[in-house]
Amino acid sequence: MFTHSPGAAEESETLKFREGKQGNPRFWYSFAISTAFHAILFALLFLWFRPSATHGLTEESVREVGIALKYQDGPRDYYVDESGQIGQDQAAEGGSEAGSGRPTLEEILPSVQEVATAEVLPRKGFQILGPSSLPETGAGQAGGEGGLFAGGGGFGRQPGPPGTASLFGIRSPGYKFVYVFDRSGSMGGSGRTALSFAKRELVASIQSLDKTQQFEIIFYNERPTLFNPSGQPGRLAFATDENKARAIRFIQSITAGGGTQHDAALLAAIQLRPDVIFFLTDADEPRLSEAKLAQIHRWANGIVIHAVEFGTGPEGTSDNFLKRIARQNGGQYVYIDITQAIR
Incomplete structure (x- = not known):
């Protein structure tokens, strides 16, 4: 006689129940929702208990590296x-x-305060030695090496075409100009001095600028002194009549004294990003090294730098740093025998 096994019956019922659930679409819908819920819960728990980044020696400080x-x-x-x-x-x-x-910039390079209006620098005629080793700049003809220019009021007195500036026979195109002038003790003295001679040319050059052009004046000895009519350092002044008058008063306020430090003045000028820098000094010492000249050239990055050297006696044959800084930065070099110029 055949007997029915209770275990087999229960297993058969279980299989039928499972087959019924798996064939039901509601089962799969509930299963999908449950799976998604648990996955989201797991992700949230992972983010909540994830260890935060440690600080101190394990954190690396990243900064740009450059040359200064x-x-x-x-x-x-x-x-x-x-x-x-x-x-x-x-x-x-x-x-x-x-x-x-x-x-x-104001803290490092303080400007001289405006002084009372002074009489404009005299404009007497004078003769100076021209550049004996440079191509013609359009200011006149040299009577042989070391010959005299017929000054008739100075190199800077002849205004150039619009968009140019002139100084000591150098005529340079551009709309932003910075004049960097040495005012160390060797530029002074009694009577007519190298500084007064330089001032006269500077005034003439600034007066020749038009209102669309901008300029800055930097006198320096151990440190630079900037013309700052706006009271906001780092800004060039437009060549308006008002700013020209202020510039003349500023120029008149400057006196000679102290030593010579070329670097800071040149770098202050470069920071202003002009088109052209006119650099004037009577000091071949202290010389700028080749490394410093290379650094200045990199920072200038296309700024034209003209160099004017005040010397005593005929121009030397050595290739000094003033000639090199002009050559390396697309400028011109002019030598002036100051003993002849101011007598």
């Missing part, structure tokens, strides 16, 4: 980086940078 030229001003070291920004080296002070850690 450093110069000293008393206890502080200042530098100009390749973007033209002037900053302060905090390492010597033993502390980290506070805030930005960079002094403003």
